[in-house]
Amino acid sequence: MTTFPMRRQRPLDPPDEFGVLREQGSMHRMTYPDGHEGWLVTGYGAARAILADNRFSNRTELQHQAIPARAAIAEQFKAQMPDTNRQPGMFLRMDPPEHTRFRKLLTGQFTVRRMKGLEPRIAEITEERLDTMTAPADLVEDFALPIPSLVICELLGVPYEDRETFQRDSATLLSLDGDVGSLIAAYQDLAGYLYGLIAKKRAQPDEALLSGLLDLEDDELLGVAFLLLIAGHETTANMLGLGTFALLTNPAQLALMRDDPSAVDNGVEELLRYLTIIHAGPGRAALEDVEIDGHQIKAGETVTISLPSANRDPAHFEAPDRLDLTRSATGHLTFGHGIHQCLGQQLARIEMRIAFPALLRRFPGLRLACAPSEVPMRSDMAIYGVHRLPVTW
Amino acid sequence: MEIKADTDVCIGAGMCALTAPEVFDQSEEEGTVVVLVSPVPEGQEALVRRAVQQCPSGAISV
Ligand code: HEM
Ligand code: SF4
DSSP states (O other): OBOOOOOOSSTTSOOHHHHHHHHHOSEEEEEOTTSOEEEEEOSHHHHHHHHTOTTEEOOGGGOOOOSHHHHHHHHHHHHHOGGGGSOTTOGGGOOTTHHHHHHHHHHGGGOHHHHHHTHHHHHHHHHHHHHHOOSSEEHIIIIITHHHHHHHHHHHTOOGGGHHHHHHHHHHHTBSSOOHHHHHHHHHHHHHHHHHHHHHHHHSOOSSTGGGGTTSOHHHHHHHHHHHHHHHHHHHHHHHHHHHHHHHTSHHHHHHHHHOGGGHHHHHHHHHHHHOSBOSOOEEEESSOEEETTEEEOTTOEEEEOHHHHTTOTTTSSSTTSOOTTSOOTTOOTTOOGGGSOTTHHHHHHHHHHHHHHHHHHOTTOEESSOGGGSOBOTTBSBOSBSOOEEEO | OOOEEOTTTOOOOOHHHHHOTTTEEEOTTTOOEEEOOSSOOTTOHHHHHHHHHHOSSOOEEO
């Protein structure tokens, strides 16, 4: 019986244990911190099959938590905040048909074409950030975090001046080892802020996305806003920070991203595959007995899917541990698969396709301002990345 | 090659429109799949097969 591997040997590779397990098979019995005997999924095929299978539920209350520090906190959080178990608009944690209702409300706002329409504004935001940067800099604070934050604020209609609140609170909520007191405080603070914002939109609707959802109940709108605001800035921010770190330590790949416009789109897909920043889950709970890859999963058992491991499966990607911006990375599971596949993926793609080349072309001499081993990694966070990236040029 | 698309199943992820933009679009309102041309024009078959493979919800088939 295994437990969930968390310790990385090298900052850009998933823990070696995943590779060892994957050689033995695609699914493994795993003991959860609360004693539950569930499953760990390490293979590409099994991961994709489970994510596409609606006999698996994404409801929080049906799942056991795989990460030890999180498991302890989750129990206390449930005991102290019983009413948050039911988060009315948090559709990531719903099954059909409830999930479908929210998803269909939003998909029209995130189509490929709509996101393309945002390109000029995202390019402008990126150039403005680059104009303000002076060497040496922390790339996270000066570039990676502000760009997606500004973009999601404009899209949703959240004042960017309020970023301190939501950036601080989401950082606390995404920490894997915070204490329950600060977690609850962050939850309440952000919820209070968003309720206030919703009231303002009701009084004075604008053109942005949240005002388009005023038919929802306040509680529902809170859940949607919570999800979109956190998912909308933390994810792309970490891809930009970690992706730049990966490129700086792979100079030939960096040169491709900088000098060859035709390499950018595919290069972004490869960075997504190689870095797979959602590194601790997702989980699902079997609603009935299901057979996957010859394994019998019983109703009620939790499965934890390692997306980084699936994306490094040599059965699907040749030489998977090599970062190669020219390979075909299509089919990667970084945005998930099935009905919960990332709603914001076309936005994230456009942000990265603009931001990486713009940064590298503005500062062709960009380099790390510390040893690679000194870069503080986000092993303690639900979304992987770098806490800081000291750079100069 | 004919395309079948089921907008009830579609979750509007846009992989089809990203992969084969000359064949698939998404509706303005719901973001669900719109088939622009079927049968598939010559030279687009491989892209369409890849789009079908990429679709996360199984909403499109040929
Ligand atoms: C590189 C950036 C991103 C990555 C790697 C990423 C990854 C993911 C993954 C893996 C899931 C599925 C989780 C599961 O199946 O349990 C997901 C869902 C989701 N993502 Fe993202 N995401 C990114 C950017 C964004 C952005 C920019 C937004 C918002 C604008 C966003 C909004 C969402 C939402 C709302 C869901 C839930 C969808 C549903 O349940 O139907 N994401 N994301
Ligand atoms: S890829 Fe599939 S789910 Fe996504 S928009 Fe196209 S048909 Fe719908």
